[in-house]
């Protein structure tokens with residue numbers, strides 16, 4: 001298990017802790033700082049992109065438009081938040097395990113609808129959440145980098161999203 005210290009709006013941190021620790025087993029989320037824990041910061045402020053990931057600083061997730069995107073995608077907002085966080089942590093883990101890789105290296109082989117495809121803005125991510133999935137090429141790439149347990153955690157979270165969407169009538173999602 002990888003300890004993850006989450007900071008940000010208290011309500012968001014609390015939701016992430018409850019849901020995140022329930023539906024995947026790789027990351028242990030906590031709102032309390034812990035020595036050696038990976039860092040995730042949830043930001044309410046508008047930023048350029050959805051995610052920013054560095055080896056030293058950890059993961060920054062923008063919650064800008066999170067209400068609208070989760071409503072559009074037909075998933076609870078807490079689940080949307082968790083997907084973003086776990087996606088960021090997968091990237092962070094890949095960087096940590098592979099000192100020679102840089103951020104741009106993570107986006108080389110892409111199906112444009114794949115959640116792991118290179119995207120700039122939060123709006124560009126909205127479509128990817130319509131049916132969030134990871135293409136076989138990215139799965140293979142992530143496994144080769146050694147981040148297999150983290151990728152499996154992301155897939156567990158995505159499976160919850162898909163089942164939530166299946167319970168939401170399509171007309172509500174439009």
Ligand SMILES: [Zn+2]
Nearest residue numbers: 111114135138
């Ligand atoms: Zn892909």
